Amino acid sequence: MGVSIRGLMLDRGGVVQEQYAVVYAPKKKKRLSANCLEIMPSEEAARAAAEPQRHRHAAIVAGPSKSSEGQYLFYLVRWL
Secondary structure: OOEEEOOEEEOOOOOOEEEEEEEEOOOOOOEEEHHHEEEEOOHHHHHHHOEHHHOEEEEEEEEEEEOOOOOEEEEEEEEO
């Protein structure tokens, strides 16, 4: 059984993890498709790569998780 972190069931096996990312989000959502974000190595890198005028926002995301449709999804933990 997983551990609930902010409403999201995370896998104890370490598959799903929190990561820094730059998210393309014209509308800020909680569930994000993997093709709408770029994983970054650090918070500083995510903040530096963010371009709010182009809807690219720095965030902490949890994932990946596979949806019932076979897509890989990430979940917003918080905006930076």
